[in-house]
Amino acid sequence: MPDDKSGRDKQARDEENRQRMRAMLEELERGDETEPPVEERDLDDLGDELETMEFPATGIELVEAVGYHEVETPEGSYDVAELVPSTEAETFDSPEAVRMRVQRPTVAAAMKRIVEATGTLDDAGVWGSQREAYERTFRELKGIDAVDDDEVIGVMADWIVERIEEKEKLPGSRDVRRQAAKVCRENGYEVRNDEWLGV
Template sequence: MADDKSGRDKQAHDEERRQREREIAAELERGDEVEPPVDASTLAYFETELESVEFPATGAEIVSAVGDREIESVVETYTIADLLPDAPAESFDSPAAVGTRVQRPTVATAMKRVVEAVARLPNAETNRSQREAYERTFRALADVDGDDDDEAIDAVADWIVDRVAEKERVPGSRDVRRQAAKVCRENGYEIRDDEWLGV
């Protein structure tokens, strides 16, 4: 493809189309998940509060603009600063993408810890697909460990943060899935080979 304006526009358009396809596929996969702990009307109201933010926006920009806003879950009340990483490493394409992240507060807080831990390393970062894989792993743990206060999510987030601090590198998504499966099996949960965690 020629390196001119139309070629770059086509590449950008193709990437946007692929991203939309990934988001649709992810939504379809989540169709069987348990109901998120944040009410849909709460999320819809929160998304309207994000109108002051220009998207795409980093977690740091969103926290700066609306970090003190509160989201109520069925268990607890969180501020947006509790749920989104105050780091420029992760960006969100739309208010709906932010809403998707905060609808499961335990997953959001785990992702916040991971992104902020990686941001502290001088030359490390996670790419979008790696963060999506981490988030999918945390969501799978939430579905498996739904009745146990999401202890498995905390255990895997601790493992990732410890690895980042000790080895000064970011663990691969497959390593994270293996660790998540190990935590589940140690706690008596069966993980089938055809599941996301069954690596």
């Protein structure tokens, strides 16, 4: 990789992705996720296919190589192409990073839309703490018992994408949480002030 601004920026993004992935792995080990993960054994076939790929790999490379692969969940099946952003801006360091992403398909599908929408921005990408906040907001929405068809998650993904298109920047994580709480309350779901969404 050339030693120029572009190369250094890519290295910094890659390091952020590695740190974020480590943090996600630690969080998953604590077991506080609201969306139950797809069982490891259900991802074995995908893991076998990923082992033949060269990493790090971009989202585009993954979609081209294994986008057709189906991930079975209790709520239905998803193609990997529905869960991984088809973009150069998203890089995966290992097969485990891909498996971790697709294990929570509802959140992954919403984040895919957002990441792809950022491709039009000058500073493309959803990185670091902002991405973690978006993902946590989606997990919290998934955890609301009354949300059985993930409608609120779709509404929030639409809202974020619309803000990106209108304002040409990502909405702040606090704005996303406020809007999510507003949508929940409008649809009869209780959101207490001491919860993540109750900002």
